[in-house]
Amino acid sequence: MVLIGSLHFRRFSTKSRSYGDAINALNSLQTNFATLEAIRKSERKANVRAIPEMIEWTRRVGYKPSDLDGLNIVHVTGTKGKGSTCAFTYSILSRYQPMLSKIGVYTSPHLKSVRERISINGKPISEDKFTRYFFEVWDRLSETVSDESIFPNMGHGVKPVYFRFLTLLSFHVFMSEKVDTAIYEVGIGGEYDSTNIVRRPTAVGISSIGIDHTRVLGTTLQEIAWNKGGIMKTGTKAFSVGQKIEAWEALQARAVEKNVKLIKVPVHPVVAKTRLGIDADFQHINASLAVSLAREHLRVLGYYPQDYSNEDELPPEFISGLENASWPGRCQTIKIGNVEWLLDGAHTDESITVATQWFATKAHKTAKKILIFNQQTRDANSLVSRLHSILGVDVHFDEVIFCTNLTWSVGGYQSAELTAMNHSKQAINDMVVQKALAEEWEKLDPESKRNVLPTIEDAVKYVHELKDNDIQVLVTGSLHLVGGLLVVLDK
Template sequence: MKISIPLRMAEKTYNDAINALNSLQSNYANIMAIRESGIRKNEMAISEMVEWTRRIGYTTADFNKLNIVHITGTKGKGSTAAFTNSILSQYKEQLPKIGLYTSPHLKTVRERIRINGKPLSEKKFTKYFYEIWNRLDKTSSPLDKFPHMTPGSMPGYFKFLTLLSFHTFLQEGCKSCVYEVGIGGEYDSTNIIERPVACGVSLLGIDHTFMLGDTIEEIAWNKGGIFKKHVPAFTVENQPTAGLNVLEERATERNTTVTEVPIFDELEKIKLGIAGSFQKTNASLAVALASQALTSMEILDEPVNMIKDVHLPQKFLDGLKDTLWEGRCQTVNRGNNTWYLDGAHTKDSIEAASTWFRDVMKTSRKPKVLLFNQQSRDANALIHFMNGKIAPDVHFDHVIFTTNVTWDSGSYSADLVSMNTCKEDVDELKVQKSLAEEWAKIDNESKIFVSPNIEHAINLIEGLSDNSLDIFVCGSLHLVGGLLVVFDGK
């Protein structure tokens, strides 16, 4: 008798997980339709996130055991999260596992979910991804309460990753976690955190106006939405006065306090792990957040005093010196050339990155190259602003405008696929040609090139001269991430 043995279902791979995750992105047409409707995020964003949480087998109260530091802001929130994580990691005996959730990623989506500073492995990412995916696929929500959560539907890209991060950190037994808000705060999917151990707000500015509002007051209101009852909140000094006033009002509403953190004197004596003089502000905020977190967890007896000349614990200083954060004021030596990378893509971040590059170039006599792209914001305005911060101290001999497409084949690295830009504009190099025309008005002495992809741009730059070059890369984290992927050859 012949016995048929059923074939085992093919095991899911990391590429399967990435393809499934990418299917959750909002495409360009949908984003434009939502913007034209004038509808902004509302309270349903949080209630739906709570419902997704229920469907994967948790309550939001389960996340309290992660002892979360929750960080928002317009500029510097990612760097602040990295500094905070690095300080906490100095307390390995008490905190053997620390989680870090940030966005966006540079080279691989696994960078968004880190344990002890390292991106989740492909194996664990795939395992936890499909645990979440399958739980959501097998459960449902009452349509009278959640009409958008129809059978078979999934949360969006960022919401899914947020759920995945909570699940991962709980399964891995993390003792503390640092969470960077995606956008805003009040309606951000990370804001289902009920009881963080500390909240932080980095420098405020005007960005994501469609979702957060057009004024600094509206933006501050959204950012202050992460404040929780009796949970100390901290912010940087030199906040816009109107924004700081709103943060203080939000703190009062939530029965807590918000403290302005000075730039600590001792930071002048060390070299921070992330370059740029402006990082002292973010590092100081990280000191306050880590100090409060460690005190809340009874690892420290009392928090660091928030005065400029306070003596900081050596572990704090070591953590700040050891911080690694790719794509932010990062220097890469490749062959004869030196690449200066920053994913700056807003007016405030362009100012910070341009100032850093200008200061580094003070003693360099090498030819200068600019590699730039910004596909979705007002790119022309950004290059004018950038040039205003570096000219006449720095002059670019060559300027290249590229798309964020990774490879010369016209394909993206799987982790860098983006559906939220207009494909026709990318294919036709519409933004890049506009930037080239605009730069010619700024500086008609530069040699200007338009490149269809990042690999092509790198080859172009490396063929410009037999001598060494200084190359400034900015305008987009997607550009910087794609560049590092090509450098890796993967």
């Protein structure tokens, strides 16, 4: 047995390693619920060690931060919209292939498969490549050591936690596959995020900043914006959407501190008239940020068309990229028979607001409307209350379903790649959150029929057994919920 943090994990023989083994090993790096609760109180104090430790982990895998310069990284942070911004940026840049021969994208979280987090040219890496590269990183970390007088938390047999390991894996995959453009979405924050060992990004993007991850980033917009602004690098232009005044002032201060040119991005006039592939009004600002990032990236690499000096114009490649962008689980519509599924993994106050507004624009007057909702870690009652208040009297849910994020009804189990160990299993089994949500919704709208169901499969089955001719279902509150629902619909 090998000690991994506070967990034990069996050694794999080189002959028996499979994709399933890789997923099991990766899941062992998740922080379990009890441990997470214990360390959360000191998490912000531990932040100062994050970047030195990440550089050391990278060294043990065989790289230096300077090695990553050749990936030509576009680095994106924010609270809401950073994933969509990455998707738009990729879609635009993909129109410049083969000049950009291999474009890698590193994002989180995943919906159905962890391989979604590490994609090349629009496709998640294969199971075979994931397995091979995973165990190459695993073995290098097992076979190397750190100076424990400098890195006391990185002793023999210890592995980095889940997200850090995946970040290391993405570096190794992109370097091994000779990626020449990479788009990196920050995990949490920026200053201390594991992606922030990048030294020379081609462009830095900051999407809308709001209150989230307060135990790690701070409790005010100024503190959170300071943290997000940590990905700015001297010599690289930074682009930000319009922010609330406290956040903007904090970003400006960081730009001065780092001697960075910070540019505020409005909605681009061409973008405002373009039918976006990720079809929602609020996506126009994320698409505009992506336009600035893609244009700057191409300029740095010497590929931006010289005849497009007018900032109010866009090359046809940009427009095509915007029209064909895709980001599953975000403003996604799936029609199956008489049921229209409207999916958005919104899980913060700001994202719930815009996702609910998006649903309101799609709602049919004559359709039966159903809400499927879950949020296991944040203030779920507050989120569902916000959702209800935004819809007001204009859109009414005939039924609401509160279910857990467990995928399948037989045995109430989770798909291996959707396993989340940082929740209380007892609370999930007892459906504590779901019952509380049902009680909250009764106060908000006693006319809606309320259902509490143990799994996502149960919720999907319930909807499909309804006899109504026209049904619209909003699925929101959690990307884990949306991901699990996509898995069930695939079945």
